[in-house]
Amino acid sequence: MKVIAAMSGGVDSAVAAARAVAEGHEVIGVHLALSSNPQKYRSGARGCCTVEDSHDARRAADVIGIPFYIWDMAEEFHEGVVENFISEYAAGRTPNPCLRCNEKIKFAAVLDRARAMGFDGVVTGHYARTRESSIGKTLHRAIDNSKDQSYVLSVLTVEQIQGAIFPLGDTHKVDIRKEAAERGLFVANKPDSHDICFVPSGDNAGWLRDRLGSEVGPIVDQSGKTLGEHRGAYTYTIGQRKGLGLTVPSEDGSPRFVLKIEPKSNTVVVGAREELAVNYIQGENPVWCGPAATSQETRGYVQIRAHGEALACTYSYRDNFLDVNLDAPLFGLATGQAAVIYDDDRVVGSATICLTR
Amino acid sequence: MSIYLDHAATTPMVAAAKRALADQMDKLGNPSSLHMYGRATRKDVEESREAIARAVACRPSEVIFTGSGTEANNTALKGLHWLRANEKRNLVVISEIEHHAIFDPAQWLADYEKAEVIKLPVLASGEIDLAFLRKLVTERGNEITVISVMHSNNETGTIQPVAEIVKIASGAQIPVHCDAVQSFGKVPLSFKDLGVTALTISAHKIGGPMGIGALILQHGLEIPALIHGGGQEREIRSGTLNTPSIAAFAAAASDAASAQAERASFVSKLREQFIAGAKAAIPDLIVNGSGEQLPGIINLTFPGTESDTLLLLFDAAGVACSTGSACSAGVHEPSHVLMAMGHSQVSAQSSLRFSLSYLNSESDVAEVIALFPSVISRARAANL
Numbered sequence: 001m002k003v004i005a006a007m008s009g010g011v012d013s014a015v016a017a018a019r020a021v022a023e024g025h026e027v028i029g030v031h032l033a034l035s036s037n038p039q040k041y042r043s044g045a046r047g048c049c050t051v052e053d054s055h056d057a058r059r060a061a062d063v064i065g066i067p068f069y070i071w072d073m074a075e076e077f078h079e080g081v082v083e084n085f086i087s088e089y090a091a092g093r094t095p096n097p098c099l100r101c102n103e104k105i106k107f108a109a110v111l112d113r114a115r116a117m118g119f120d121g122v123v124t125g126h127y128a129r130t131r132e133s134s135i136g137k138t139l140h141r142a143i144d145n146s147k148d149q150s151y152v153l154s155v156l157t158v159e160q161i162q163g164a165i166f167p168l169g170d171t172h173k174v175d176i177r178k179e180a181a182e183r184g185l186f187v188a189n190k191p192d193s194h195d196i197c198f199v200p201s202g203d204n205a206g207w208l209r210d211r212l213g214s215e216v217g218p219i220v221d222q223s224g225k226t227l228g229e230h231r232g233a234y235t236y237t238i239g240q241r242k243g244l245g246l247t248v249p250s251e252d253g254s255p256r257f258v259l260k261i262e263p264k265s266n267t268v269v270v271g272a273r274e275e276l277a278v279n280y281i282q283g284e285n286p287v288w289c290g291p292a293a294t295s296q297e298t299r300g301y302v303q304i305r306a307h308g309e310a311l312a313c314t315y316s317y318r319d320n321f322l323d324v325n326l327d328a329p330l331f332g333l334a335t336g337q338a339a340v341i342y343d344d345d346r347v348v349g350s351a352t353i354c355l356t357r
Numbered sequence: 358m359s360i361y362l363d364h365a366a367t368t369p370m371v372a373a374a375k376r377a378l379a380d381q382m383d384k385l386g387n388p389s390s391l392h393m394y395g396r397a398t399r400k401d402v403e404e405s406r407e408a409i410a411r412a413v414a415c416r417p418s419e420v421i422f423t424g425s426g427t428e429a430n431n432t433a434l435k436g437l438h439w440l441r442a443n444e445k446r447n448l449v450v451i452s453e454i455e456h457h458a459i460f461d462p463a464q465w466l467a468d469y470e471k472a473e474v475i476k477l478p479v480l481a482s483g484e485i486d487l488a489f490l491r492k493l494v495t496e497r498g499n500e501i502t503v504i505s506v507m508h509s510n511n512e513t514g515t516i517q518p519v520a521e522i523v524k525i526a527s528g529a530q531i532p533v534h535c536d537a538v539q540s541f542g543k544v545p546l547s548f549k550d551l552g553v554t555a556l557t558i559s560a561h562k563i564g565g566p567m568g569i570g571a572l573i574l575q576h577g578l579e580i581p582a583l584i585h586g587g588g589q590e591r592e593i594r595s596g597t598l599n600t601p602s603i604a605a606f607a608a609a610a611s612d613a614a615s616a617q618a619e620r621a622s623f624v625s626k627l628r629e630q631f632i633a634g635a636k637a638a639i640p641d642l643i644v645n646g647s648g649e650q651l652p653g654i655i656n657l658t659f660p661g662t663e664s665d666t667l668l669l670l671f672d673a674a675g676v677a678c679s680t681g682s683a684c685s686a687g688v689h690e691p692s693h694v695l696m697a698m699g700h701s702q703v704s705a706q707s708s709l710r711f712s713l714s715y716l717n718s719e720s721d722v723a724e725v726i727a728l729f730p731s732v733i734s735r736a737r738a739a740n741l
Contacts, residue, residue, distance in 0.1 A: 113739045116740075117736070
């Protein structure tokens with residue numbers, strides 16, 4: 001096949017491109033420039049589109065022996081990922097930008113462009129697997145559980161999965177580094193990137209404050225009694241316990257957690273841990289990675305964070321909403337996150353959490 | 358298929374230049390040394406200087422070797438500004454379509470020397486607006502330290518009215534520098550006839566090696582240096598003379614001069630063939646730049662495409678061309694030249710430069726044109 005390999009400048013995408021070549025594909029390396037004003041250098045594990053990263057990607061492509069180009073996707077990234085990130089926080093929800101990036105950029109803008117140009121698909125260094133089965137090409141967890149990225153790929157449609165190639169899903173990360181060294185890829189020891197690539201300082205709260213302001217508001221208990229002050233409700237996360245700065249202890253002396261963020265009144269509601277218990281999740285705007293779920297109650301697993309646990313559940317889909325009933329309660333769940341449904345290791349689909357109780 | 362149509366970026370070294378380079382590598386001697394080894398290489402440097410002087414119609418003593426055309430541009434613009442700047446005179450005039458090798462030093466003068474920089478606008482043809490310049494010189498001529506306008510534009514190939522510019526400037530005794538990197542060897546170029554104060558040329562655009570250029574600077578004019586440490590070149594440029602590259606530069610310059618007219622007429626015909634074929638294949642394309650043109654540069658806008666995509670598709674098909682503009686962090690920015698000519702950001706980013714040389718053939722052109730329909734239609738689909 002003729003494929004585009006998305007190369008971030010990191011070790012994973014470099015090995016993925018090399019493996020695609022080894023499998024006989026005709027590969028062209030592309031680095032996505034996602035920031036119109038990139039930083040020159042990488043600082044530790046933060047950021048992923050510095051000038052230095054694009055240089056590393058180019059050098060990896062040289063070693064692999066494939067053509068290399070840089071595609072400017074800064075505008076698409078800003079509109080589809082960064083603005084969404086800000087508006088979701090402003091609305092009191094907790095978005096996952098990596099998932100949006102896969103949905104809007106890597107397997108949409110890039111894949112569409114690649115296909116129009118005559119390529120068959122896109123290779124990435126994600127840890128996930130695809131498999132041909134009786135229901136078509138399906139998306140599965142990687143064998144390295146600690147690196148599995150199927151969660152952030154759960155927004156891919158059947159058609160997008162058709163054009164996706166994940167050469168790393170059957171290998172453990174430690175072996176990828178070894179392989180990179182054996183292949184002469186000097187990025188073998190480059191640190192993994194963490195955090196949010198467009199917040200190079202790593203200070204998400206500060207970054208959001210710069211964009212959304214830091215209007216002071218009340219921190220209240222469930223009765224509405226003011227306990228303290230916050231600087232921007234969106235810098236809090238449901239379930240957060242630390243950093244509340246409350247001086248008044250709760251009646252029984254037990255710790256207090258963020259229960260709710262009310263963006264309109266700029267209020268943060270806190271309460272006891274039990275109040276965080278969630279037994280039911282409702283998701284909207286679902287994407288199915290294979291056959292859509294039906295109104296029939298089905299046993300499966302749900303995951304609500306990128307590297308969270310798979311929780312046993314019963315799910316169904318009716319009236320445009322995904323309903324998930326958990327076997328055991330879950331504590332601290334923010335709306336805006338994705339609920340990803342698994343059938344064993346297969347990704348069934350995902351939906352954005354809009355309601356919990 | 359493997360067709361190189363990016364000769365304005367760089368072009369193959371000619372046989373004479375390769376030979377001169379290799380011969381010099383077998384020689385020992387710093388041309389500044391006084392012993393027989395030094396004298397021998399000094400002789401080669403001076404003969405090379407004379408050859409280049411012949412090719413550009415200047416005195417040998419007016420040739421100052423530099424490490425690149427960019428260095429020559431920096432030396433001229435900053436040097437001429439420093440020479441004349443004072444409290445009342447602090448205005449640097451360049452054009453909107455200069456190469457970054459003039460744009461950036463001008464910006465540096467603004468940032469670090471508090472110079473005022475005015476960029477001359479261009480007409481839709483890509484030629485400098487002479488009326489604007491006339492008015493500027495009339496109103497503020499005594500404030501201008503230097504005017505720098507390129508001989509021909511590297512993206513569109515449009516030749517600039519440099520002799521006219523000199524005429525306007527000389528009335529106010531303003532020195533004119535001219536970046537002639539693209540014109541040298543391609544069209545007749547005479548330092549003497551142009552009447553400019555300083556002129557930049559470079560070796561690798563005419564079949565010489567990379568890393569060697571020259572500033573042609575009027576006899577007797579001493580400008581402050583950028584690089585100090587030995588004063589080898591008229592106290593204006595220091596550093597051990599790069600004898601192998603200088604000899605190869607001279608060989609390439611002689612080669613280019615000897616065949617200039619014949620090659621220009623051949624390449625002009627290829628250009629006509631290319632443009633006619635391109636228009637027939639893609640009727641809505643736009644040819645950028647008009648008026649007097651370099652023989653080899655063709656700049657085309659393909660509405661509804663992105664030049665990055667076009668370049669990838671041509672490259673994959675074995676055709677080397679260029680988006681013709683500077684890269685920032687590898688991301689290609691809309692061409693300031695096309696924008697100055699009235700293009701929008703979008704249409705500027707839908708443009709490609711093909712640059713031909715006498716090394717190309719009619720069949721090269723025909724093969725490339727044959728790719729146009731499929732490449733352009735795929736690029737259009739990818740842009741939706």
